[in-house]
Amino acid sequence: MEHPSLIMAIIFFVALILALLPSNPDQAKAAAAEAKRGGPPELIPIKLVGRDGDKITLALQPHDLSLAGFANGSYHWYAFPGHEHVIRNGTTLPFGNSYRDLIGGLANLPSLPLGREPALRAIGAISACDDPASADDNTLVALKRGLATLTVTKCEALRLAPVRETVSDGWESGDARLTEQHLRYIEHWDTISFEIIRAHKTGEWNGPFTELLRKNANIHSKEEALAVVSVVANPTLAQILLAHARSA
Numbered sequence: 588m589e590h591p592s593l594i595m596a597i598i599f600f601v602a603l604i605l606a607l608l609p610s611n612p613d614q615a616k617a618a619a620a621e622a623k624r625g626g627p628p629e630l631i632p633i634k635l636v637g638r639d640g641d642k643i644t645l646a647l648q649p650h651d652l653s654l655a656g657f658a659n660g661s662y663h664w665y666a667f668p669g670h671e672h673v674i675r676n677g678t679t680l681p682f683g684n685s686y687r688d689l690i691g692g693l694a695n696l697p698s699l700p701l702g703r704e705p706a707l708r709a710i711g712a713i714s715a716c717d718d719p720a721s722a723d724d725n726t727l728v729a730l731k732r733g734l735a736t737l738t739v740t741k742c743e744a745l746r747l748a749p750v751r752e753t754v755s756d757g758w759e760s761g762d763a764r765l766t767e768q769h770l771r772y773i774e775h776w777d778t779i780s781f782e783i784i785r786a787h788k789t790g791e792w793n794g795p796f797t798e799l800l801r802k803n804a805n806i807h808s809k810e811e812a813l814a815v816v817s818v819v820a821n822p823t824l825a826q827i828l829l830a831h832a833r834s835a
Contacts (some may be wrong), residue, residue: 598605608638629673630647630651631649632644635737638710641715643657646673650821652746655673659714659716661717665677668680668682668683671683678718680724682719686738689738690732696735696773697765697793699764701736701753701754702760704761708733709732709736712726712733733823746818746820747816748814748816750773750815774822776816777826777830779800779815780820780822
């Protein structure tokens with residue numbers, strides 16, 4: 588059974604997409620209705636429409652709102668490596684969905700302008716995607732940068748309240764930027780979620796990662812964690828340890 592906060596977040600996310608960019612109302616209503624019934628689809632498809640006929644569909648995974656792949660303007664599906672089982676009959680991309688693969692690392696996120704205009708450029712680059720394995724360098728950079736932009740403005744903005752507020756405040760100007768503090772929240776979202784769930788069960792903020800969060804994310808309590816996290820993931824301890832090992 589899905590966590591109630593995730594179900595409500597999916598509904599909110601659909602509404603946010605409609606408010607910020609043109610989209611297909613029937614598609615959005617169908618996704619919201621599915622989420623309300625407590626049985627979200629295997630993937631959450633989000634259709635976005637840009638300029639001059641540009642159109643794409645993002646495929647988000649319900650358990651963590653991460654990007655599994657996308658469909659270009661011709662509705663051809665592309666899957667990130669490791670996600671072929673959820674995007675069947677799609678073309679596997681020659682790069683992953685991590686920020687390291689897309690823009691060289693999390694530390695480069697503050698270089699991305701965030702807002703309506705950058706989002707429209709991102710939609711254009713993704714809509715035009717055709718055989719990225721043989722694309723020239725400029726085309727590939729634009730595609731990856733576009734995917735990173737939409738990952739922040741859609742996935743991270745839903746997970747984390749400070750990211751959403753920053754994107755919203757700079758949406759029209761198109762020059763919202765993430766800060767170092769935002770990067771800490773993004774890096775530790777799963778860990779913050781783990782400690783929120785643990786504190787809810789035990790009544791105490793004293794889990795195995797609370798000291799790490801104090802030092803690395805400036806989070807000192809469950810209340811501070813809840814002020815940051817809008818959607819709580821449900822990772823296992825083993826998953827958290829593996830994620831920390833990979834980022835080390």
